[in-house]
Amino acid sequence: VTVSDFTERDLIARIADRLPAAPDWLLVGVGDDAAVVEPERNRVEVLTVDALVEGVHFDRTFVPPDAIGHRALAVNLSDIAAMGAAPRLALLSMALPAALPLDDFDRIVAGFLALASQHRVHVAGGNLTRSPGPLMLDVTVTGTVKRRQALTRRGARPGDEIYVSGAMGAAAAGLQMLRDGTSEDLPYNRDAAGVAHDLSPACTERYLCPEPRVRLGMLIGRNRAATACMDLSDGLADAVSQVACASGVGAVIDAGALPIGNAARRWFEAHGLDAVAEAATGGDDYELLAAVPPKRRRRFEQSARAAGTPVTRIGVWTADTAVLLRRSHEGSIVDMPLSSAGGRTFRHFQ
Amino acid sequence: VTVSDFTERDLIARIADRLPAAPDWLLVGVGDDAAVVEPERNRVEVLTVDALVEGVHFDRTFVPPDAIGHRALAVNLSDIAAMGAAPRLALLSMALPAALPLDDFDRIVAGFLALASQHRVHVAGGNLTRSPGPLMLDVTVTGTVKRRQALTRRGARPGDEIYVSGAMGAAAAGLQMLRDGTSEDLPYNRDAAGVAHDLSPACTERYLCPEPRVRLGMLIGRNRAATACMDLSDGLADAVSQVACASGVGAVIDAGALPIGNAARRWFEAHGLDAVAEAATGGDDYELLAAVPPKRRRRFEQSARAAGTPVTRIGVWTADTAVLLRRSHEGSIVDMPLSSAGGRTFRHFQ
Numbered sequence: 001v002t003v004s005d006f007t008e009r010d011l012i013a014r015i016a017d018r019l020p021a022a023p024d025w026l027l028v029g030v031g032d033d034a035a036v037v038e039p040e041r042n043r044v045e046v047l048t049v050d051a052l053v054e055g056v057h058f059d060r061t062f063v064p065p066d067a068i069g070h071r072a073l074a075v076n077l078s079d080i081a082a083m084g085a086a087p088r089l090a091l092l093s094m095a096l097p098a099a100l101p102l103d104d105f106d107r108i109v110a111g112f113l114a115l116a117s118q119h120r121v122h123v124a125g126g127n128l129t130r131s132p133g134p135l136m137l138d139v140t141v142t143g144t145v146k147r148r149q150a151l152t153r154r155g156a157r158p159g160d161e162i163y164v165s166g167a168m169g170a171a172a173a174g175l176q177m178l179r180d181g182t183s184e185d186l187p188y189n190r191d192a193a194g195v196a197h198d199l200s201p202a203c204t205e206r207y208l209c210p211e212p213r214v215r216l217g218m219l220i221g222r223n224r225a226a227t228a229c230m231d232l233s234d235g236l237a238d239a240v241s242q243v244a245c246a247s248g249v250g251a252v253i254d255a256g257a258l259p260i261g262n263a264a265r266r267w268f269e270a271h272g273l274d275a276v277a278e279a280a281t282g283g284d285d286y287e288l289l290a291a292v293p294p295k296r297r298r299r300f301e302q303s304a305r306a307a308g309t310p311v312t313r314i315g316v317w318t319a320d321t322a323v324l325l326r327r328s329h330e331g332s333i334v335d336m337p338l339s340s341a342g343g344r345t346f347r348h349f350q
Numbered sequence: 351v352t353v354s355d356f357t358e359r360d361l362i363a364r365i366a367d368r369l370p371a372a373p374d375w376l377l378v379g380v381g382d383d384a385a386v387v388e389p390e391r392n393r394v395e396v397l398t399v400d401a402l403v404e405g406v407h408f409d410r411t412f413v414p415p416d417a418i419g420h421r422a423l424a425v426n427l428s429d430i431a432a433m434g435a436a437p438r439l440a441l442l443s444m445a446l447p448a449a450l451p452l453d454d455f456d457r458i459v460a461g462f463l464a465l466a467s468q469h470r471v472h473v474a475g476g477n478l479t480r481s482p483g484p485l486m487l488d489v490t491v492t493g494t495v496k497r498r499q500a501l502t503r504r505g506a507r508p509g510d511e512i513y514v515s516g517a518m519g520a521a522a523a524g525l526q527m528l529r530d531g532t533s534e535d536l537p538y539n540r541d542a543a544g545v546a547h548d549l550s551p552a553c554t555e556r557y558l559c560p561e562p563r564v565r566l567g568m569l570i571g572r573n574r575a576a577t578a579c580m581d582l583s584d585g586l587a588d589a590v591s592q593v594a595c596a597s598g599v600g601a602v603i604d605a606g607a608l609p610i611g612n613a614a615r616r617w618f619e620a621h622g623l624d625a626v627a628e629a630a631t632g633g634d635d636y637e638l639l640a641a642v643p644p645k646r647r648r649r650f651e652q653s654a655r656a657a658g659t660p661v662t663r664i665g666v667w668t669a670d671t672a673v674l675l676r677r678s679h680e681g682s683i684v685d686m687p688l689s690s691a692g693g694r695t696f697r698h699f700q
Contacts, residue, residue: 027394027497027500028433028500028502031503031596032433032502032503032504032596033398033429033430033432033433033503033579033580033581034396034397034398034429034430034432034433034435034493035396035397035398036394036395036396036433036495036500036502037394037395037396037397038394038395038497039389039390039393039394039395040389043389044377044386044387044388044389045386045387045388045389045395046384046385046386046387047384047385047387047439047441047474047475047490047492048383048384048385048441048475049441049443049475049476049477049488049490050443050477051443051445051477051479051488053445053479053480053481053482054482055482055483056445056479056480056481056482057479079383079384080383080384082383082384083378083382083383083384083386085384089397091397091398091399091490093399093400093401093488095401095403095406095486124397125397125398125399126399127399127400127401127488129401129403129406129407130403130406131403131406131483131484131486132403132404132405132406132483132484133405133481133482133483133484134481134482134483136445136481136486136488138399138401138443138477138486138488140397140399140441140490142397143384145386147377147388150377150378150386152378152382152386153381153382153383154382229383230383231383246381246382
């Protein structure tokens with residue numbers, strides 16, 4: 001049974017039937033030309049959209065359907081978190097290959113709705129169409145924040161410290177582990193996988209089901225604990241350079257301080273890879289990067305404790321606009337452009 | 351030169367460079383993790399998302415890039431109009447094949463922004479990714495409306511009259527004309543096309559560059575001139591049945607009253623097709639369908655005159671929940687299910 005056995009209306013009904021009761025502020029939800037929403041008083045609105053495309057952002061041979069749904073929402077929640085906002089609603093737009101099994105469709109929706117429920121995000125609408133090519137999920141999420149508590153990429157100042165949440169590199173290692181696995185053993189069998197294939201759930205789970213740092217972002221915003229914030233969706237090197245560019249500053253990242261998880265580090269080293277370079281340039285870590293003035297350091301660390309999220313100081317924003325990675329090499333200190341840490345200077349659109 | 355010669359950042363900059371100055375209410379626009387927007391006082395918010403997928407919703411061999419951009423926004427503005435709302439901002443998410451010429455990318459954006467400018471809709475953000483398959487545009491549009499002026503599909507009551515704006519069938523005829531054209535003569539050459547290939551610009555333009563009925567929708571809402579409203583994106587038969595279902599009513603449509611344009615009618619008849627059936631089931635007419643109580647008929651028609659949009663009474667909503675097309679056949683009156691008017695009962699998701 002595939003989605004092509006159903007009408008668009010049938011499939012929309014399958015989603016609508018699983019939605020929890022609509023909150024008071026959702027005046028018109030799924031099933032009309034558009035959703036109608038009561039704005040939240042005294043707050044501004046935050047909107048983001050992000051797409052997951054099969055063959056670009058995920059591979060269906062080793063990413064189970066529920067993880068596809070989870071990730072499609074998680075990447076957007078991560079953007080909302082990076083603005084210091086509280087997420088509120090999602091619009092789910094999907095382009096479905098005709099051969100997509102109905103069960104996969106249901107599991108994608110289930111993965112999406114499970115994460116939505118966890119963050120009290122309501123699905124207010126969306127769109128379904130068929131795709132003659134890859135499966136695509138395009139998700140819009142809106143949230144709200146008090147105007148003066150919104151975090152942008154623009155406010156970092158020289159002397160502010162660079163903090164990152166959680167650990168880095170695990171998702172990139174997890175993706176490689178999943179790619180290296182054999183298809184007969186891997187898919188949908190995350191429990192047993194760690195033993196037979198050097199799979200570390202600590203890494204594969206981080207790739208498959210990233211936890212957006214929603215609470216941390218909200219607390220950083222509420223406590224005004226940072227001057228700039230961004231998420232690491234395209235990797236640390238990209239995020240540091242984007243914040244530096246938007247804020248008109250540079251950065252020096254201390255390679256030795258990068259919080260690289262043990263499992264990821266072991267896997268990189270076992271495969272002859274430079275763990276620092278991999279962690280600095282690898283994507284899919286939905287962690288937050290923040291600029292924290294020294295005077296607000298305590299406030300920032302208290303916010304992180306309240307959110308239950310570890311944070312690590314990894315460097316400093318500088319007046320010089322170069323974005324550098326500082327490493328010790330044979331007893332001396334070497335600064336190199338962060339963007340070339342992985343031997344990849346920048347990625348073309350292909 | 352294709353989009354694959356550029357980074358995502360380059361392409362975003364090409365869009366950002368063409369945006370007009372940000373309005374006051376757009377606190378953070380393109381270039382951060384998310385957009386930040388000041389809500390409009392005393393109004394509720396309307397949100398919609400709609401995707402255009404190459405090979406499903408358009409064919410690049412005969413739909414020029416600027417028309418692709420135009421249509422991607424138009425279909426969403428039509429949804430906003432159907433809610434009685436004023437559009438405000440758009441998020442533009444695109445999945446681009448690596449081989450897409452840069453010039454096509456620029457023209458897609460230009461077509462999108464030209465329509466946006468016409469309706470004072472500001473692009474507040476979006477997403478760019480590559481596609482290993484078709485070109486896809488996924489557009490989110492938000493608007494605002496006074497709470498009591500929002501139009502839904504739910505309010506039609508038995509005895510309310512059924513109105514439709516503009517003319518029907520032209521887009522469906524235009525699509526067929528474009529499909530029948532030879533590829534060497536057709537693409538991007540709309541001026542000369544009418545002569546050589548039986549192309550009627552009145553039809554092809556309606557398919558390529560539909561004009562969403564934004565002003566009409568706003569005035570119907572503001573004047574509370576209708577009890578229900580929906581746009582005809584998937585055709586009249588679909589829209590009537592959706593409003594009937596949402597409102598718990600039925601409908602009788604008078605086939606003789608359908609406003610089928612002359613060029614479309616001639617083309618259908620010249621090709622041995624039943625013009626009524628084609629117009630009733632053909633899609634891509636971004637007209638509005640409304641339920642108008644007899645007492646508000648004058649108010650509705652005044653709203654239409656003020657919007658400069660012709661409207662036609664085509665039937666009546668009924669207590670019986672059947673949705674019927676009434677035709678005269680060899681001197682007698684025949685009612686048939688509207689959904690089977692074109693010999694197509696309903697469309698599976700394929």
